[in-house]
Amino acid sequence: MATSAGSRLSLAERVRAPEAVEAPDDQLGLRWRPLGADDADAILDLVARSTAADRPMSAPSPAQVTDALDPARTMVMDSLGGFADGGDDDEAALQAVGVVYMPSGDTDIVRVFLTGTVAPAWRGRGIGSALLRWQVGRARQLLAADDRDLPARIATYVDEQMTERRQLLTDAGFRAKRVFQEMRRPVSAPLPEAPVSAGIRIVNWTRELDDEVRHAHNEAFADHWGSQPMSLESWRRVNREVEPRWSKVALARTSDGTEEVAGYAMTSRHQHSWVQLGFSEGYTELVGVRRAYRGHGIARALLVAVIRTLAEDGIDSAGLDVDTVNPSGAHHFYERLGYEREGARTLYTIEI
Ligand SMILES: CC(C)(COP(=O)(O)OP(=O)(O)OC[C@H]1O[C@@H](n2cnc3c(N)ncnc32)[C@H](O)[C@@H]1OP(=O)(O)O)[C@@H](O)C(=O)NCCC(=O)NCCS
CATH class of the missing domain: 3.40.630.30 (Gcn5-related N-acetyltransferase (GNAT))
Incomplete structure (x- = not known):
């Protein structure tokens, strides 16, 4: 419906949240489920494999991963882990993770942050972009469900040397906003x-x-x-x-x-x-x-x-x-x- 001049769309209207969001297709080779406190070691193992390949400026510590998965947290969060079927080398190993979280306490702008990684051996098959689609869809849903009706932002940090990840984000509609040195x-x-x-x-x-x-x-x-x-x-x-x-x-x-x-x-x-x-x-x-x-x-x-x-x-x-x-x-x-x-x-x- 057309909006009359001067009227303002609410966040729920602006955010255009999808009704349903799909996990990446099984055809891509992984099975998906939300992650919980028991997955901390598997996440740290995946982070270690990605870190060895990407050499990021920082990687989550064991304490940070445990905190993020703590069932007692009040922060709104959702996650998806992609597991390979048990093979000889990587028995049911976690190969991709996507996290979506909203810090509590935002007063002027509601922010949803995305983090995630795909194991180096599983890159180049479309898993990263499918996972990002799920993350952005979930971010929109979380924002639509928020009752603060403020300006909103879906955000993620990328190291400057990670050109593939930056391209993925640009393709998904993200724009570079600010640089932290x-x-x-x-x-x-x-x-x-x-x-x-x-x-x-x-x-x-x-x-x-x-x-x-x-x-x-x-x-x-x-x-x-x-x-x-x-x-x-x-x-x-x-x-x-x-x-x-x-x-x-x-x-x-x-x-x-x-x-x-x-x-x-x-x-x-x-x-x-x-x-x-x-x-x-x-x-x-x-x-x-x-x-x-x-x-x-x-x-x-x-x-x-x-x-x-x-x-x-x-x-x-x-x-x-x-x-x-x-x-x-x-x-x-x-x-x-x-x-x-x-x-x-x-x-x-x-x-x-
Ligand atoms: C940045 C901040 C911590 C500086 O605190 P401060 O006690 O006023 O700083 P100091 O008096 O010790 O001055 C530190 C230097 O900054 C310079 N500086 C201070 N205020 C400045 C200003 N408004 N513009 C430009 N330079 C300034 C001073 O000249 C000094 O330089 P020098 O030591 O090389 O001669 C303070 O402004 C602040 O809390 N800002 C908001 C939060 C923030 O930006 N934190 C840093 C985030 S990365």
Whole structure:
């Protein structure tokens, strides 16, 4: 039906969700079913085979896979695994996986993210594009069922060197939306002095500080492109492998004599990735300084403190990623601190 000028279509109308979505055809050689907590080892085995071939900038850790499949999670998620029939070499092995999930807590735009992989030996047969069709169909259905009626986005990250996957996404109607640059520096490179003003001190992150840090993060990133408030569950998932000594919090004395969180640098130990990297690394997932405290060297002091502790702990490298068009100029700031570009991943999206 034609819409009169000025009227607005609801998300459920705009999203054009299919009534039914089909798993990839059995003719492609795999049998499909949703994945559950018991499949964690099979997923990690598939991820290891794909990682060896693709050498992605990051791969999910055992803890992240277990969390994603945890039946107690509240995050909306669906998945499909493709299993080969038992042969001599790969008895009923998992050869492809597609996941669709919605982070909880989005307030301005509802996002559905897609992740997945096809085992190297099973590529080139149309499985990836069939799986992507299922994922996009399910994403549309999840969005149609959401009652927030906001702008919406179906999104997935792709490493810049994965040209086949980028083509697959473009063919399916995705467009490159934003580029995130991966950066790292050896911790042994010289560090500048990083003084902070009186009334500010840098401490290690603790569980007791965690909720205040999460709120400071949601405030610092409130107008950061693509960012949405992190629920406790999303925050815990991102910081699942946080290393307290490598994560720093800037505390500021307030006029009533108490202290509040001014900024933070949350750093993880993704030890599962060190073998592929060939060195050890502390990976800073999130850096932020609340607006009222910006421009006083707090971010610089936080990162310098992170790097110094990594060096003390015998770790080789400090890593992080940054939105290349970050309006705070963060990417030049990291360069001035000695971080260098190691690669990039692009966020491909369908905007609805
Ligand atoms: C980026 C951010 C963490 C900087 O915090 P900050 O405490 O104000 O930063 P500092 O005072 O330590 O300054 C760090 C550097 O950034 C530069 N900088 C700070 N604000 C800037 C701005 N608005 N534009 C350009 N450069 C800026 C400073 O000159 C400084 O450079 P230098 O140390 O090489 O001289 C803060 O703006 C923020 O939280 N932004 C929103 C979240 C975000 O973008 N996080 C990074 C995501 S990758």
